[in-house]
Amino acid sequence: MTCLPELVPGQKKLGLVIDLDTCVGCQSCATNCKEWNTSGMSAPLPDFNAYSAGAEGVWFNRVHSYEAGEGAAGKTVHFPRSCLHCENAACVTVCPTGASYKRAEDGIVLVDADKCIGCQLCAWACAYGAREFDEDEGVMKKCTLCVDRIYNENIPEAQRQPACVNSCPTGARHFGDLGDPESDVSKLVAARGGFELMPEMDYKPVNRYLPPRKHVVPEQGKPVEDAPTPMDIKSSLLRFMDKVLTR
Amino acid sequence: MPGAEPKIDYSPSLGDEVKTTTCYMCACRCGIKVHLKDGKVRYIEGNPDHPVNKGVLCGKGSAGIMTQYAPARLRAPLLRVGDRGAGEFKEISWAEALDIATGWLSKVRAEDPRKLAFFTGRDQSQSLTGFWAAQFGTPNFAAHGGFCSVNMAAGGLYTIGGSFWEFGEPDWELCKYLLMFGVAEDHDSNPIKIGIGKMKARNAKFVSVNPVRTGYSAVADEWVGIRPGTDGLFALALVHELLRTENVDTAFLARYTNAPWLVIRNPGGADDGLFARDPDGKPLAWDRARGAIPAATPDLSAVLAGDYVLPDGRTVVPVFQLLAERYMAPEYAPEAVAKQTGVPAVRIKRIAAEIADVAFNQAITLNQPWTDVYGREHATMVGRPVAFHAMRGISAHSNGFHSCRALHLVQMLLGAVDTPGSWRYKSPFPRPIPPGPPPAGKTSAPNTPIAGNLLAFPQGPDDLLVNEDGSPIRIDKAFSWEAPLGLHGMMHTVIANAGAEDPYSIDTLFMFMANMAWNSAMNPGEVIRILTEKKADGEYRIPHVIYSDAYFSETVPYADLILPDTTYLERWDAISILDRPIGSAHGPGDSIRQPVIEPDRDVRAFQTVLIELGARLGLPAFTKPDGTPRFKDYADYIANHERTPGVGPLAGFRGVDGDKKGVGEPNPNQLQRYIENGCFWQHKIPAEQSYFKHANAAYLKDSKAMGLIPNENQIVMQIWSEPLQKFRLAAQGHGPKQPPEHLRARVEKYCDPLPIWYTPLEQQMHDTTGFPLSAITQRPMHMYHSWGSMNAWLRQITGSNKLYLARERGEAQGLVDDDWVWVTSRNGKLKCQVKLMEGVNPDTVWTWNAIGKRAGAWMLTPDSPEATKGFLLNHVISEWLPAQEGFRSANADPVTGQAAWYDLRVDVQKCAADEIPLTEPHMATLTPPPGLPAAPDMLRYTVGVKP
Amino acid sequence: MKPAGSIVFFTVASGAGYGLLFWLGLLGAGGLIGGDGIFVLTVLALALVLITAGLCASLTHLGNPQRAWRALSQWRSSWLSREGVAAVITYIPAIGSGLCVLGGAYGWAVLLAFVAALCSLATVYCTSMIYASLKPIKEWAHPLVPAGYVILSLFSGAALLATLMALVGEDPSVPALQALVFGGLGAGLKWQYWRSIDTARPLATLGSATGLDRIGTTRPLDPPHTEANYIMREMGFRVARKHALSLRKITLWAGLALPALLAACSLVIAGPLAALLLLVATLLALAGLLLERWLMFAEATHTVTLFYRGT
Numbered sequence A: 001m002t003c004l005p006e007l008v009p010g011q012k013k014l015g016l017v018i019d020l021d022t023c024v025g026c027q028s029c030a031t032n033c034k035e036w037n038t039s040g041m042s043a044p045l046p047d048f049n050a051y052s053a054g055a056e057g058v059w060f061n062r063v064h065s066y067e068a069g070e071g072a073a074g075k076t077v078h079f080p081r082s083c084l085h086c087e088n089a090a091c092v093t094v095c096p097t098g099a100s101y102k103r104a105e106d107g108i109v110l111v112d113a114d115k116c117i118g119c120q121l122c123a124w125a126c127a128y129g130a131r132e133f134d135e136d137e138g139v140m141k142k143c144t145l146c147v148d149r150i151y152n153e154n155i156p157e158a159q160r161q162p163a164c165v166n167s168c169p170t171g172a173r174h175f176g177d178l179g180d181p182e183s184d185v186s187k188l189v190a191a192r193g194g195f196e197l198m199p200e201m202d203y204k205p206v207n208r209y210l211p212p213r214k215h216v217v218p219e220q221g222k223p224v225e226d227a228p229t230p231m232d233i234k235s236s237l238l239r240f241m242d243k244v245l246t247r
Numbered sequence B: 001m002p003g004a005e006p007k008i009d010y011s012p013s014l015g016d017e018v019k020t021t022t023c024y025m026c027a028c029r030c031g032i033k034v035h036l037k038d039g040k041v042r043y044i045e046g047n048p049d050h051p052v053n054k055g056v057l058c059g060k061g062s063a064g065i066m067t068q069y070a071p072a073r074l075r076a077p078l079l080r081v082g083d084r085g086a087g088e089f090k091e092i093s094w095a096e097a098l099d100i101a102t103g104w105l106s107k108v109r110a111e112d113p114r115k116l117a118f119f120t121g122r123d124q125s126q127s128l129t130g131f132w133a134a135q136f137g138t139p140n141f142a143a144h145g146g147f148c149s150v151n152m153a154a155g156g157l158y159t160i161g162g163s164f165w166e167f168g169e170p171d172w173e174l175c176k177y178l179l180m181f182g183v184a185e186d187h188d189s190n191p192i193k194i195g196i197g198k199m200k201a202r203n204a205k206f207v208s209v210n211p212v213r214t215g216y217s218a219v220a221d222e223w224v225g226i227r228p229g230t231d232g233l234f235a236l237a238l239v240h241e242l243l244r245t246e247n248v249d250t251a252f253l254a255r256y257t258n259a260p261w262l263v264i265r266n267p268g269g270a271d272d273g274l275f276a277r278d279p280d281g282k283p284l285a286w287d288r289a290r291g292a293i294p295a296a297t298p299d300l301s302a303v304l305a306g307d308y309v310l311p312d313g314r315t316v317v318p319v320f321q322l323l324a325e326r327y328m329a330p331e332y333a334p335e336a337v338a339k340q341t342g343v344p345a346v347r348i349k350r351i352a353a354e355i356a357d358v359a360f361n362q363a364i365t366l367n368q369p370w371t372d373v374y375g376r377e378h379a380t381m382v383g384r385p386v387a388f389h390a391m392r393g394i395s396a397h398s399n400g401f402h403s404c405r406a407l408h409l410v411q412m413l414l415g416a417v418d419t420p421g422s423w424r425y426k427s428p429f430p431r432p433i434p435p436g437p438p439p440a441g442k443t444s445a446p447n448t449p450i451a452g453n454l455l456a457f458p459q460g461p462d463d464l465l466v467n468e469d470g471s472p473i474r475i476d477k478a479f480s481w482e483a484p485l486g487l488h489g490m491m492h493t494v495i496a497n498a499g500a501e502d503p504y505s506i507d508t509l510f511m512f513m514a515n516m517a518w519n520s521a522m523n524p525g526e527v528i529r530i531l532t533e534k535k536a537d538g539e540y541r542i543p544h545v546i547y548s549d550a551y552f553s554e555t556v557p558y559a560d561l562i563l564p565d566t567t568y569l570e571r572w573d574a575i576s577i578l579d580r581p582i583g584s585a586h587g588p589g590d591s592i593r594q595p596v597i598e599p600d601r602d603v604r605a606f607q608t609v610l611i612e613l614g615a616r617l618g619l620p621a622f623t624k625p626d627g628t629p630r631f632k633d634y635a636d637y638i639a640n641h642e643r644t645p646g647v648g649p650l651a652g653f654r655g656v657d658g659d660k661k662g663v664g665e666p667n668p669n670q671l672q673r674y675i676e677n678g679c680f681w682q683h684k685i686p687a688e689q690s691y692f693k694h695a696n697a698a699y700l701k702d703s704k705a706m707g708l709i710p711n712e713n714q715i716v717m718q719i720w721s722e723p724l725q726k727f728r729l730a731a732q733g734h735g736p737k738q739p740p741e742h743l744r745a746r747v748e749k750y751c752d753p754l755p756i757w758y759t760p761l762e763q764q765m766h767d768t769t770g771f772p773l774s775a776i777t778q779r780p781m782h783m784y785h786s787w788g789s790m791n792a793w794l795r796q797i798t799g800s801n802k803l804y805l806a807r808e809r810g811e812a813q814g815l816v817d818d819d820w821v822w823v824t825s826r827n828g829k830l831k832c833q834v835k836l837m838e839g840v841n842p843d844t845v846w847t848w849n850a851i852g853k854r855a856g857a858w859m860l861t862p863d864s865p866e867a868t869k870g871f872l873l874n875h876v877i878s879e880w881l882p883a884q885e886g887f888r889s890a891n892a893d894p895v896t897g898q899a900a901w902y903d904l905r906v907d908v909q910k911c912a913a914d915e916i917p918l919t920e921p922h923m924a925t926l927t928p929p930p931g932l933p934a935a936p937d938m939l940r941y942t943v944g945v946k947p
Numbered sequence C: 001m002k003p004a005g006s007i008v009f010f011t012v013a014s015g016a017g018y019g020l021l022f023w024l025g026l027l028g029a030g031g032l033i034g035g036d037g038i039f040v041l042t043v044l045a046l047a048l049v050l051i052t053a054g055l056c057a058s059l060t061h062l063g064n065p066q067r068a069w070r071a072l073s074q075w076r077s078s079w080l081s082r083e084g085v086a087a088v089i090t091y092i093p094a095i096g097s098g099l100c101v102l103g104g105a106y107g108w109a110v111l112l113a114f115v116a117a118l119c120s121l122a123t124v125y126c127t128s129m130i131y132a133s134l135k136p137i138k139e140w141a142h143p144l145v146p147a148g149y150v151i152l153s154l155f156s157g158a159a160l161l162a163t164l165m166a167l168v169g170e171d172p173s174v175p176a177l178q179a180l181v182f183g184g185l186g187a188g189l190k191w192q193y194w195r196s197i198d199t200a201r202p203l204a205t206l207g208s209a210t211g212l213d214r215i216g217t218t219r220p221l222d223p224p225h226t227e228a229n230y231i232m233r234e235m236g237f238r239v240a241r242k243h244a245l246s247l248r249k250i251t252l253w254a255g256l257a258l259p260a261l262l263a264a265c266s267l268v269i270a271g272p273l274a275a276l277l278l279l280v281a282t283l284l285a286l287a288g289l290l291l292e293r294w295l296m297f298a299e300a301t302h303t304v305t306l307f308y309r310g311t
């Protein structure tokens, strides 16, 4: 149903929290997502020109890298990007067929491939580029928030997490209910000043990103290269000699 | 009705079957669970119980499916039918292949076993391959360590008895300050990532010293964009600062290092610089009350400074005095090194002050009693929570050995070796310094095995593998005066030396898992030239080349006989305690790989083939007395081979009942026990053994019992290295074994018993004015050397590479992103595209390693970006130093022979507007061997879901 | 945005068809269309052919055209669905009025044609709203976009109708006048629109898209994948500014102003020459509209390109 579900107080909003201070850009979330989902509910995730020029495939998660700021205050930031499961998901409302929908029970935005006509309007409507068109099958696909893992009774409880969260070696990815202010993820977001992407677009994404921590800005200005001060090696050594060193 | 939400299957099964094994998309050895459905791989996930990766996986490990099903997999043994390099092969049977190999090898073995050069690359079965080579009787064996990171291994093993690399790790749980030097990814891929994640969660400080700000450096709290090759100087300036401010853990030095040991001062004498020893050979220290007594005296009250005279009249000084004299000198002051390192003096001072503050004012005290080697009980463990880690940014320079030692020196001064919160040994380390017997191979004879380890640890000139005239015994010249501590061999020189027949010619080059005609060669064009070179009689310069690869790599066309290997999911393997096990600071461990799927091709596991060749050649360890094969296959060998009685490839579940660890008779069910345990074995050491392992009585005792170390003695860290002083004394004209004249000055200078810094050799030896930029490479986290490109998923992430350049510099040259440029070095030139960035040292350019591919290889179409836009920096690196007075040495560290990849200097100039946008050199397209299927255009890989 | 040929053709062809249907209904209701039933039926048929050809072309843009019927279901939220519904509904009065003409029920025919005219307008408006409702594309989510679609549809429809009337010897001045008016309006609107999008502030920046503006100027370092991908091929298309400016000029002068001028001329010249002028005007208008729609895509920028290019 392409009308968005009514938001009720305490609404469950499952989503991801990605820590940009910790992400080292290893691509594990991207490839693990691909391997889980290529045989998951949106299977397969095709690859075109797989062994030639112009290789490109369907990926639900892509890791960019950026540089922000200049000089000593500058930072290199690795930036994974997948569907943000927006509250105001325009990708859903534009869908003419009802193939795109946002679930009332947990806020996950999904595509029903059997209904999708492949008009691609949702891809145009998503401000974040999170829609992935399977040009072979002619249907739209996207991050499912691993809905076939997080409730999967064939998976041990500790691993009932999105594939990308489970595999992330640095623990930069967190999954949980962002609608519940008491959840671990909500507390993390509050503590670290988590933010939404492109707030001005008013999509109200559920996923949050944690900013790189402020770190020491090394000494500014011209390096002081005063002449080497000759050390008084002798008296230093004498002091070392005086230290009583019993085992 | 059209609006209804579809029914979702929330609990689809993950497959019909799940098997544990060990990942081999890289050498990190993570535990994996492979889910199979309909006989195909459905999903590979990290094994949450595994000590290495604790359930996580990296970008490569998660893409294993595409490596398993890559169209570039070799399918059957191949015999060359055309010229070398032409790629003309015919498929043959294994029986034929083994007959041919046996024919060539048995002739070599009967005539002169040295004529076999057996060199292996990224494999993890060196305890088997090295043993096999010794059994064959050739000294000419090594794995890739010589071009990889022997500087780190040698620097550590000769100093602290362990090392960075994969032999040590920061105390991720407790460290408060991590200083990381030159690490992009390392072998410990996932453990480092897990560790950084833990530090981040604790908000501990992480400083990365690296010319480039990507990857780990990107998340560091502070990035020090040092100029390549100057870390040693930076570290020695830290030493200077710590001494100047007297922030030195003298108690640690006195107890655990040779700082109090007495060094003989006798300039010009044959004993100058050696330790003063008692008649039993025990090193002496100066006790305040008792004078010179053995340093190992339990209640020693040592002095660290002063000149003393022994009863026999010789003048001695403690090691500490020598070190203080040297590093307090003004040449190591931060102000003096700022310009060369590119790190401002104030910053060096601040970092020195910060690490001192953390080490001494924020020390950690664990309420954990322990007993030291002198039997003294300590109620607590006091830690200096400053951890260091370093890798190839240090090692891949010709001054890397000493730079690595300089880092260890800082650690020792801080008292931050194997204490809570500092850097820690990983089992089986620490080991005696140096660890074991000297290298074997001084002599070789037809049809005779060599006893001992080919790659081991020289203590001085007597242990070198050199002839009477000082010339090298080994083809790669490791353990010669050119590389006295060439502990890992020098794979990078083998083909060049064989081509020059220096020191002699070889008959058969046998390689395994090394892409020597491409990314593991310094100067691939030259390697290809030598492999295809014919002598006057029409015979190839290297008459036989046997190669085992699993994929159609760039090296395949240059071999005569190809032995196609299985993939990592199709074979048995041992990540052996005799080799590079999965031990951690928490205790020893090792693991196996089990076949999880059947090969669908006529391929065989290389190790099984090697064992069969061993039997066919009649190598004693591989044949029973009646001449029949001793082992059925590799699995049989893993379980039943004993190196020494009770010690075999695997340490776990030994003994007939599987209840012994380390030492015990072979267990017929050992592999089964490993499988039941998730394909690994781990022994967790008790908490009292966790730290101070070098002097921890209980730890040393248990380790000895498990066969990890030869005795229970304290492992005293070596600030002053006596083996190095012995080489130097030889160079100064002492002793029967002395370096040849042309190497005398070099040995004297570089075998300094204390860490030194010098301009990298290549840069000393040629005029670098025309080559203003240092050029280095980095490992991409999601690619493993050349292995990633046949993987349909990974190659999408990085299908081509650019040369990254400081924005300011680029703009000054009128360059914009994607411009094509010529990169010129003293060795040649290449063409590639540039990308400007902020986070790079302004005097440095860099690129991702091994992304560029030769057209046609790996079953990629010739128009693939890997071959048209991707480039290999190796084309402009030289395997030789500039010729000096008529001789050329390897472009390598003068102590260890480590390949100096990162000493390269280049110039970058924009291409003319009319030049074709195609990478150069662009070598001729390779043709695939027969039988390989055409690569599909489109993949719709899926298992068990839709038809 | 990458100009999708099928969609460019669709909006131009069905836009002209709906415009024609609109004028047919409106002028028919006002008794301003001369000619016999055959002529009316011919015009109606032509309108439906254009509409249908356009709709069929748009189906080729779909990954699964056989399921296109599903697109009628979500009219409560989706402008694409509403467009589909409106398009389907429009056929009913349109075909109905044709049948009435055939059956001689002229009163009903006029009424139904008028309803069809309103439906046409509604359909074109729905089409325009598909674009105008796409927030990430500032060149589309622009108030002049719906007006532009409607005006240009009326312009091309009027020019077509005038030409047809002139060709069969009827007096084309009423539709020609409309062509002149809407051509002029269209030209003014496009000029205004271009001025407006040229000066519009970007919707977002790479800094806000990544949140890294809190650190400083943000620039892409490495893309997630080194080769292109669907999103970038689809949303990352860019036309060179210089190129776009000259195409704008051609559209404005040759596609809008000149046909309007020719229509004006036809008002003062009678006979076959007028028919010829109107024919040329119509062909120019249609070609101009193809160009205009192409530009509409080519000049449109999507926020997703921020992630890849930084702009």
Ligand SMILES: Nc1nc2c(c(=O)[nH]1)N[C@H]1C(S)=C(S)[C@@H](COP(=O)(O)OP(=O)(O)OC[C@H]3O[C@@H](n4cnc5c(=O)[nH]c(N)nc54)[C@H](O)[C@@H]3O)O[C@H]1N2
Binding pocket: B121, B122, B144, B147, B148, B149, B396, B512, B513, B514, B515, B516, B519, B520, B521, B548, B549, B550, B551, B552, B553, B554, B555, B565, B566, B567, B568, B606, B777, B778, B784, B785, B786, B787, B849, B850, B873, B874, B901
């Ligand atoms: N410019 C530059 N060059 C470098 C370096 C650098 O930093 N910069 N680093 C150097 C270092 S440290 C190293 S270790 C080398 C590594 O370089 P190489 O040792 O060449 O390593 P790879 O390219 O990973 O792989 C070697 C071969 O192993 C094959 N292979 C993969 N899996 C299997 C298998 O299961 N069985 C068999 N038999 N073969 C298999 C691959 O197909 C490939 O041909 O590169 C060196 N080269």
Ligand SMILES: Nc1nc2c(c(=O)[nH]1)N[C@H]1C(S)=C(S)[C@@H](COP(=O)(O)OP(=O)(O)OC[C@H]3O[C@@H](n4cnc5c(=O)[nH]c(N)nc54)[C@H](O)[C@@H]3O)O[C@H]1N2
Binding pocket: B026, B027, B148, B149, B181, B182, B183, B184, B185, B186, B187, B188, B189, B209, B210, B211, B212, B226, B227, B228, B229, B230, B231, B390, B391, B392, B393, B394, B397, B776, B777, B778, B779, B780, B781, B782, B783, B784, B785, B846, B902
């Ligand atoms: N994903 C992945 N993992 C791998 C490999 C792989 O190919 N891919 N290869 C494996 C192998 S064989 C090896 S040897 C290890 C190597 O692992 P790393 O040591 O991580 O190897 P490099 O990529 O060579 O990283 C060297 C780092 O040092 C920096 N550097 C270069 N010169 C200097 C210098 O002078 N000073 C300082 N401080 N830094 C410098 C470079 O910018 C780079 O970040 O990785 C292993 N793990």
Ligand code: SF4
Binding pocket: A082, A083, A084, A085, A086, A089, A090, A091, A092, A109, A125, A126, A127, A128, A129, A130, A131, A142, A203, A205
């Ligand atoms: S990120 Fe895009 S695809 Fe995901 S819910 Fe938001 S608008 Fe839809």
Ligand code: SF4
Binding pocket: A094, A095, A096, A097, A098, A099, A100, A111, A115, A116, A117, A118, A119, A120, A121, A122, A123, A139, A140
């Ligand atoms: S492509 Fe599919 S999911 Fe997207 S809007 Fe069209 S019908 Fe809906």
Ligand code: SF4
Binding pocket: A032, A033, A034, A036, A037, A060, A061, A082, A083, A142, A143, A144, A145, A146, A162, A163, A164, A165
């Ligand atoms: S939640 Fe699942 S589908 Fe979404 S990016 Fe992560 S792994 Fe992919």
Ligand code: SF4
Binding pocket: A018, A022, A023, A024, A025, A026, A027, A028, A029, A030, A063, A078, A080, A167, A168, A169, A170, A171, A172, A173
């Ligand atoms: S797996 Fe984790 S660390 Fe790696 S790229 Fe993804 S978020 Fe970053």
Ligand code: SF4
Binding pocket: B023, B024, B025, B026, B027, B028, B029, B030, B053, B056, B057, B058, B059, B060, B061, B062, B189, B190
């Ligand atoms: S680090 Fe990655 S590739 Fe290497 S063994 Fe672990 S999971 Fe496999």
Ligand SMILES: [Mo]
Binding pocket: B144, B147, B148, B149
């Ligand atoms: Mo390596």
